[in-house]
Amino acid sequence: MDVIVVGAGASGLTAAIQAARKGARVLILEHMDKAGKKILVTGNGKCNFTNEKQGIAYYNGKNPAFVLPALRQFGFAETLQFFKELGIHPQNKRDGYYYPASGQAASVIKVLLLECKRLNIEIAYNVGIREIHRETEGFSFHTKQGIFESLCCIIATGGKAAKKTGSDGSGIPYIVGLGHKIIDLVPALVQLQGKQSFLKNIAGIRAEGTICLYIENRKKTEDFGELQLTEFGVSGIPAFQVSRYVSYGLLNHKHVFVLLDFLSDLALEDATTLMEQRFHTYGAGKSAAQALIGLFPEKLNRVFLKEARINLEKPAQNCSDKELAALAALTKALRIDIIGTKGFDHAQVSAGGVDTDQINPTTMESRIVPGLYFAGEVVDIDGMCGGYNLQWAWSSGFVAGSAAADNIRREK
Numbered sequence: 218m219d220v221i222v223v224g225a226g227a228s229g230l231t232a233a234i235q236a237a238r239k240g241a242r243v244l245i246l247e248h249m250d251k252a253g254k255k256i257l258v259t260g261n262g263k264c265n266f267t268n269e270k271q272g273i274a275y276y277n278g279k280n281p282a283f284v285l286p287a288l289r290q291f292g293f294a295e296t297l298q299f300f301k302e303l304g305i306h307p308q309n310k311r312d313g314y315y316y317p318a319s320g321q322a323a324s325v326i327k328v329l330l331l332e333c334k335r336l337n338i339e340i341a342y343n344v345g346i347r348e349i350h351r352e353t354e355g356f357s358f359h360t361k362q363g364i365f366e367s368l369c370c371i372i373a374t375g376g377k378a379a380k381k382t383g384s385d386g387s388g389i390p391y392i393v394g395l396g397h398k399i400i401d402l403v404p405a406l407v408q409l410q411g412k413q414s415f416l417k418n419i420a421g422i423r424a425e426g427t428i429c430l431y432i433e434n435r436k437k438t439e440d441f442g443e444l445q446l447t448e449f450g451v452s453g454i455p456a457f458q459v460s461r462y463v464s465y466g467l468l469n470h471k472h473v474f475v476l477l478d479f480l481s482d483l484a485l486e487d488a489t490t491l492m493e494q495r496f497h498t499y500g501a502g503k504s505a506a507q508a509l510i511g512l513f514p515e516k517l518n519r520v521f522l523k524e525a526r527i528n529l530e531k532p533a534q535n536c537s538d539k540e541l542a543a544l545a546a547l548t549k550a551l552r553i554d555i556i557g558t559k560g561f562d563h564a565q566v567s568a569g570g571v572d573t574d575q576i577n578p579t580t581m582e583s584r585i586v587p588g589l590y591f592a593g594e595v596v597d598i599d600g601m602c603g604g605y606n607l608q609w610a611w612s613s614g615f616v617a618g619s620a621a622a623d624n625i626r627r628e629k
């Protein structure tokens with residue numbers, strides 16, 4: 218075989234298609250019974266497969282700029298065109314997020330598999346690989362089903378998130394065995410678990426706000442959007458976006474907390490003025506709890522008042538300026554100490570992976586083992602929520618497949 222791709226996920230299928238389009242004979246080894254199981258669950262089953270806003274700001278890892286050569290070769294426009302030709306009519310649902318017009322992630326897998334079939338790409342399912350060896354010429358794959366051989370190898374085994382879809386980290390030992398360094402894999406795009414007991418009282422609340430992440434009392438990052446409060450902590454896209462930093466902070470035994478700002482468009486002094494108006498100017502005949510009705514969800518009002526040590530029944534106009542300043546401060550910085558994330562099973566991706574110092578970003582070829590390529594989440598790149606992880610899978614897969622096929626042509 219010219220090229221063996223390990224993993225029939227988003228990046229592996231793209232790599233295989235591109236290598237075959239350039240004339241290589243390709244076999245994919247997949248340890249699950251089906252291809253693309255993770256694609257099926259993306260975007261709540263609708264597959265947010267790319268985003269028109271691109272740039273290194275949307276990618277993370279030790280070296281986010283590593284993504285640029287791949288995105289230049291196969292970026293947003295090329296991705297849309299690739300999928301259009303396969304049959305996926307793109308739909309920009311909101312804010313640059315693209316989905317297939319069918320609204321079904323299954324369509325994406327189906328068209329990729331149809332293209333594999335057209336190109337005579339073989340896919341061997343339920344293959345458990347024991348070892349991958351570098352041979353004098355090419356690679357050998359020792360599996361329960363026997364030994365497979367190829368001139369080039371593309372490892373596209375994904376990360377460790379949502380392991381029931383097949384990406385369970387079992388590709389990592391082969392990569393280490395072939396001499397590569399792995400940056401610690403941690404859950405990313407995942408819910409955060411908080412310590413405060415008031416969380417059980419605000420479960421179910423969804424409110425717009427800013428989440429500000431602090432690690433060892435230093436602000437690390439922030440994100441704005443719909444915060445979802447749950448009985449265990451904080452969820453919603455803003456929590457997802459900061460979660461990779463939470464995971465690394467906790468891995469390094471750092472103290473991690475978030476401040477939730479529910480009045481992001483007001484400065485603290487304006488928030489204090491707002492409280493004074495609601496309690497003192499317009500608060501006649503109202504209790505403290507009633508003075509907040511209409512500003513925040515009621516469960517949240519009760520938590521703010523309790524945390525500010527203001528009795529819910531206290532007449533609003535009797536609340537002191539000091540009490541109202543404390544209340545305003547809480548609405549702009551509700552502190553939740555983070556004790557964990559919901560882990561790999563609930564994460565959309567894992568951060569970490571093959572150290573990008575050891576990969577050529579223009580070809581995705583290993584700098585250590587010639588003829589070995591990497592694609593997708595297995596590399597130390599994780600994208601923000603919004604189609605960036607699949608974009609990285611398509612882009613790096615395309616580049617790896619293309620470069621592997623060029624390599625074969627040179628060898629022949």
Ligand SMILES: Cc1cc2nc3c(=O)[nH]c(=O)nc-3n(C[C@H](O)[C@H](O)[C@H](O)COP(=O)(O)OP(=O)(O)OC[C@H]3O[C@@H](n4cnc5c(N)ncnc54)[C@H](O)[C@@H]3O)c2cc1C
Nearest residue numbers: 224226227228248259260265375383384593594604606607
């Ligand atoms: C719930 C959820 C929702 C998501 N939504 C989105 C979204 O809307 N947009 C977006 O951009 N991203 C989304 N993602 C992330 C995105 O799905 C992944 O980043 C992307 O699929 C990674 O592609 P990949 O090819 O690197 O890995 P995967 O798609 O995980 O594929 C890896 C493949 O390798 C196989 N494999 C693993 N180990 C071995 C082995 N040892 N031997 C043989 N085969 C092996 C696996 O079975 C799998 O088929 C979501 C993820 C989840 C879990």
